[in-house]
Amino acid sequence: MSAAAQPRRTRNSRLVRALVAAGTGAAVLALPLIGATGASAATGSSTPSTTLAGYPNNLDGWIRESLAIMAEKKIPGTYNGIHRNIIRESSGNPSAINLWDSNAAKGIPSKGLLQVIDPTFNAYHVAGTSFNIYDPVANITAACNYAAARYGSIDNVFGAY
Known part of the structure; x- marks a missing residue:
């Protein structure tokens, strides 16, 4: 019309x-x-709202818990440096896995929030954190430990590392 x-x-x-x-x-x-x-709180939630250490069970809490561990172990890094790298590497998905790059072609795909390969995770694992590469706090802390050894700090990483 x-x-x-x-x-x-x-x-x-x-x-x-x-x-x-x-x-x-x-x-x-x-x-x-x-x-x-009229609703009551849900019981038996499948995902706890806090980590074992009492931090929120989300990206903010994982970064803050990692920073606390890093401070104890004298591993440098800041919230902003960690957050920037996580968003670039995995968009905040702790289950992220890269199945297409050169590491994946060699059979050692990058995994987790900061896309760490197994050999790097094992070499830079920080005592007191999980040995599960997909554990957000363990992944962040190991990646920051590696970045500190290689670049001085995760804050100095602005691309794939």
Whole structure:
């Protein structure tokens, strides 16, 4: 239908549509709040909300826990340096694995938050952390230990390492 043949919309109909849209948006925002008043906390969550050390079980908590371990072991690095490298390497996915680069072609794919290969993880593993390369804190701490030995700090890493 051509623009000339379409019915004209009045100012009132636009106002009514805007109010309906605003009301719908408010209702959508209010629904979770209404439902939450009668809900109880979930039990048996599959993912704990904190790590064993009491940090949040998320990227922020993993970095902060790693920094605490690094401070004890005198491994240099900052939150911003670690975060920048994690986002570049894995987008924050602790289960990330690279199956296409030269390391993968050799049968030793890069794994975890900071995309560490098994030999590097084993050589730079930090005592007191898990021996699981996919463990976020162990992966971060080993990678930072390696970066400290090779580049002085994870803060000095701005590309694949």
